[in-house]
Amino acid sequence: MRPMNGILNIRKEPGWTSHDVVAKLRRILGQKRIGHTGTLDPDAEGVLPVCLGKATRAADMLTDQTKTYEAVLLLGVETDTQDAGGKILDRREVVCTPEELSECVHSFLGEQLQIPPMYSALKKDGKKLYELAREGKTVEREPRKVRFYEITLLETDLPRAKIRVTCSKGTYIRTLCSDIGARLGCKACMEHLVRTRSGGFALEDSRTVSQVEALAEEGRLGEILYPVDWIFREYPAARTEPEADRAAKNGNLLQESQFRWEGNPPGAGTENLRLYDSAGVFLGLYRLQRGRKWIRPVKMFYDGQEQQT
Numbered sequence: 001m002r003p004m005n006g007i008l009n010i011r012k013e014p015g016w017t018s019h020d021v022v023a024k025l026r027r028i029l030g031q032k033r034i035g036h037t038g039t040l041d042p043d044a045e046g047v048l049p050v051c052l053g054k055a056t057r058a059a060d061m062l063t064d065q066t067k068t069y070e071a072v073l074l075l076g077v078e079t080d081t082q083d084a085g086g087k088i089l090d091r092r093e094v095v096c097t098p099e100e101l102s103e104c105v106h107s108f109l110g111e112q113l114q115i116p117p118m119y120s121a122l123k124k125d126g127k128k129l130y131e132l133a134r135e136g137k138t139v140e141r142e143p144r145k146v147r148f149y150e151i152t153l154l155e156t157d158l159p160r161a162k163i164r165v166t167c168s169k170g171t172y173i174r175t176l177c178s179d180i181g182a183r184l185g186c187k188a189c190m191e192h193l194v195r196t197r198s199g200g201f202a203l204e205d206s207r208t209v210s211q212v213e214a215l216a217e218e219g220r221l222g223e224i225l226y227p228v229d230w231i232f233r234e235y236p237a238a239r240t241e242p243e244a245d246r247a248a249k250n251g252n253l254l255q256e257s258q259f260r261w262e263g264n265p266p267g268a269g270t271e272n273l274r275l276y277d278s279a280g281v282f283l284g285l286y287r288l289q290r291g292r293k294w295i296r297p298v299k300m301f302y303d304g305q306e307q308q309t
Contacts, residue, residue, distance in 0.1 A: 003053050004052045004053055004225060005053035005054040005055055005228055006055050007049050007050065007051050007201075007226040007230070007231070008025070008049070008050045008207070008224065009049055009201045009202075009206045009207065009226065010036075010047075010207065010208070011046065011206035011207060012040050012047075013045055014044070014045045017039075017042050018036045018038075018039045018040055021036060022036055022050065024209050025209065028212065028216055029052070029221075033052065033056055034050060035050070035051050035056045036048055036049070036050050036051075036059075037049045037059050037063045038062070038067065038198060040193075040195060041083070041174075041193065043083065045194050046069070046194040046203055046206075047067075047196065047198045047201050047202065047203050047206050048198070049198055049199070049201045052225070054301050054303065055301075057299060057300075058228065058231050058299065062198070062199055063169060064169050065169070065200075066149060066166055066168060066169075067166070067167060067171075067195060067198045068166045068167075069164070069165045069166075069173050069193060070154070070162065070163070070164050070165075071173050071177060071190055071191075071193045072161070072162050072191040073161045073181075073189075073190065074189050074190070074191040075094045075096070075161070075181055075184070075186050076091060076092050076093065076159045077090075077091055078090040078091075078178070080118075081119040082117050082119070082178045082189055082190060083177075083190045083191070084190065086119070086189070090187055094186050096158075096184050098156045098158065100184065101184065102153050104183050105153050105161075105180060106151060107183070108148050108176065108179070110147065110148060111145060111147050112146055113144070113145060113146075114144055114145075114146045114171065114172065115141050115142075115175065116129070116141050116172060117129075117172055117178075118132065119133050122141070124141070129141070146170060146171040147168040147171075148168075148171070149167065150164065150166040151164070151165050152165075160191065174189070177189055177190040200230075200233075201226075228301050229282040233274075235270075235272045235273050235274050236261065236262070236266040236270060237262040237274045238259045238260060238261050238276070238295075239259060239260055239262060239275075239276045239277065239278055239280070240254065240259045240283075241258055241259060241260065241278060243258075244259065244278075245279075248283055249277065249302050253294055253296050254286075254295050254296075255293060256292070262276075270288065272285060273285075273286050273287070273288065273295065275295070275297075282301060284297050284299055285297070285301075
């Protein structure tokens with residue numbers, strides 16, 4: 001099988017690490033250049049976009065996008081990992097009402113300061129926090145700004161509640177659950193977690209690794225592989241004039257006479273665009289500048305060969 005370029009919308013199953021998924025896909029596809037776009041805890045499940053080939057150049061952009069989760073919050077229980085799989089540190093009676101829980105949950109909307117959990121892959125002095133935690137050590141962690149765009153209380157059956165959360169990158173839903181319990185005064189941990197969306201990738205369109213393997217064996221992987229330019233589909237598209245193809249493929253600045261818009265020119269607020277060569281081969285993400293008279297490359301995806309999916 002030839003190396004492939006694009007993004008697979010993987011449904012990570014419980015019990016696998018995100019790195020397990022990448023390792024299995026490398027074996028199935030027979031290529032090394034594969035990377036995921038946002039770690040999910042081993043016990044969690046859900047959407048894990050995985051980049052293949054040239055698409056790995058866009059992995060950081062996908063990681064930066066907002067994500068949506070559905071989590072089961074268990075009140076009255078505190079654990080060392082902030083989820084139900086950890087060691088129980090404290091149990092408390094749950095005395096809050098559903099109305100108080102709803103008010104507390106919604107109080108986290110907007111920008112918040114969140115202290116990363118000790119059981120995380122963040123590093124302190126070159127060592128991962130979870131490694132220190134397993135040694136019985138607790139170190140000071142700097143609070144980080146995160147943003148909650150949506151927090152919806154879906155179900156309430158105390159001491160459990162199900163919430164849906166849309167948030168910025170770097171947010172720990174385990175920590176949100178723990179913080180909700182602390183604010184209510186009864187402690188809490190996360191009992192279950194499903195990521196239902198990561199950027200434009202949705203759970204209902206995802207595939208398990210075994211499903212990917214079956215499609216690969218049938219030679220049908222292209223049916224579920226998102227092309228690299230799909231990531232930038234919200235941006236307007238332009239094509240280079242034939243005489244500017246070489247300059248564009250070399251990542252040079254282009255002036256407005258060297259390309260043409262696909263359809264009507266975009267409005268004044270547009271900054272980024274998708275650029276294709278005159279034959280329709282995707283070259284990369286470009287940005288307008290200098291009074292919209294020039295465009296410059298932001299991230300190139302052309303490497304001398306036509307993109308294959």
